[in-house]
Amino acid sequence: xxEVEQDPGPFNVPEGATVAFNCTYSNSASQSFFWYRQDCxxxxxxxxxxxxxxxxxxxxxxxxxxxxxxxxxxxxDSKLSDxxxxxxxxxxxxxxxxFGGGTRLMVKx
Amino acid sequence: DTxxxxxxxxxxxxxxxxxxxKCEQHMGHRAMYWYKQKAKKPPELMFVYSYEKLSINExxxxxxxxxxPNSSLLNLHLHALQPEDSALYLCASSQEGGGMDTQYFGPxxxxxxx
Numbered sequence: 260x261x262e263v264e265q266d267p268g269p270f271n272v273p274e275g276a277t278v279a280f281n282c283t284y285s286n287s288a289s290q291s292f293f294w295y296r297q298d299c300x301x302x303x304x305x306x307x308x309x310x311x312x313x314x315x316x317x318x319x320x321x322x323x324x325x326x327x328x329x330x331x332x333x334x335x336d337s338k339l340s341d342x343x344x345x346x347x348x349x350x351x352x353x354x355x356x357x358f359g360g361g362t363r364l365m366v367k368x
Numbered sequence: 369d370t371x372x373x374x375x376x377x378x379x380x381x382x383x384x385x386x387x388x389x390k391c392e393q394h395m396g397h398r399a400m401y402w403y404k405q406k407a408k409k410p411p412e413l414m415f416v417y418s419y420e421k422l423s424i425n426e427x428x429x430x431x432x433x434x435x436x437p438n439s440s441l442l443n444l445h446l447h448a449l450q451p452e453d454s455a456l457y458l459c460a461s462s463q464e465g466g467g468m469d470t471q472y473f474g475p476x477x478x479x480x481x482x
Contacts, residue, residue, distance in 0.1 A: 290467035302458055302473040303411065346410055354399055354465040355424060358410035 262286065263349050265359035273367055276337045280362045282347030283329045291350040292323055292330045296343045297361065303346055306332075337366045371395070372474035374459050380480045383449060389477045391442040391459030397472075399465030400442040402434060403458040405476070411458055417442060418465035449481045 265282045272278050284292075295303035307314060309321040309330045320333040330347055344361040351357050372393045381387050391400065399418045403411035416424035417436040425434075431453075433445040442459055456476045462469035 291469070293470065295473075300456075300478075302456075302476050305470060305472060308470060348471075350467050350469075353424075353467055354401075354416055354418065354462065354469055355413060356401075356471055357413075360410055 261360075262351060263347060263357050263359040265345075265347055265362045267360055267362060269363040269365050271365045271367060272337055274337055274339060276366075277333065277335045278337055278364065279331060279333045280345055280347075280364075281329050281331050282349075282359050283327075284349045284351070285328070286349070286351045287325075287328060289349045289351050293348040293356075294319075294321055294330070294332050295346040295348055295358075297346055298343050303348075303358075306345070334364075337364075339366050339368060342366045372459055372461055372472055374457075374474040374477050376477055377475065378478045378480075380482065381446065381449065382482050383451070385449075386445070386447045388446065389444040389457055389459075389479075391444075391474055393440055393461040393472075393474075395461060395472070396439075397461035397463055398439055399462045399469065400436065401460040401462075401471060402432075402442070402444050403460065403473075405456040405458055407455075411473075415444075416465065423465065446479075449479075451481050454479055454481045 292309035294306040297303045313322045318335045347359040402414040405411040415434045435443040459474040460471040462471045
């Protein structure tokens with residue numbers, strides 16, 4: 260079993276749709292969790308950190324479920340510019356960040 | 369300002385060349401990282417420096433040699449690379465290297481080994 264797993268997609272959604280991604284992790288002692296966005300041939304850019312209480316930033320909502328060992332990202336009112344690969348990242352131990360394989364999102368007009 | 373800079377943006381080298389990748393951050397971060405990313409794969413951790421000391425080496429071949437001259441600079445020296453080492457090399461930094469740190473990435477160096 261991979262340490263951090265994501266559905267690779269692609270998720271093809273129309274503009275304005277709501278889309279959700281999940282990411283599971285194997286180490287119950289993991290300390291911190293993140294969602295990054297990566298555009299083609301660019302670096303990962305931090306989208307948001309994920310806290311136990313959940314957090315929201317505009318159209319984006321992230322949740323952490325420690326009991327089931329997954330994190331989620333919800334994107335509301337999808338825009339064309341949201342098309343990208345979304346990487347979840349988990350700090351499994353110390354400062355070792357492990358990434359999931361990424362989920363590709365394509366928002367169509 | 370969460371800026372990490374990397375040079376060069378692109379690098380083409382032969383298998384007998386020696387080259388270096390450079391990374392710089394001015395956020396006062398004390399931990400810096402090198403990642404390797406192949407096409408359609410996630411970034412994979414190579415090295416971690418914490419307070420200018422190498423703290424993690426993820427079994428990286430010795431043809432990759434990291435160096436941290438000071439807290440804001442990180443280099444990756446390359447020698448006798450193989451074509452399969454062609455990838456995007458990403459540098460990142462974080463506040464102290466602790467388990468709750470957020471890592472910020474530079475734009476990467478796209479390396480091609482001929």
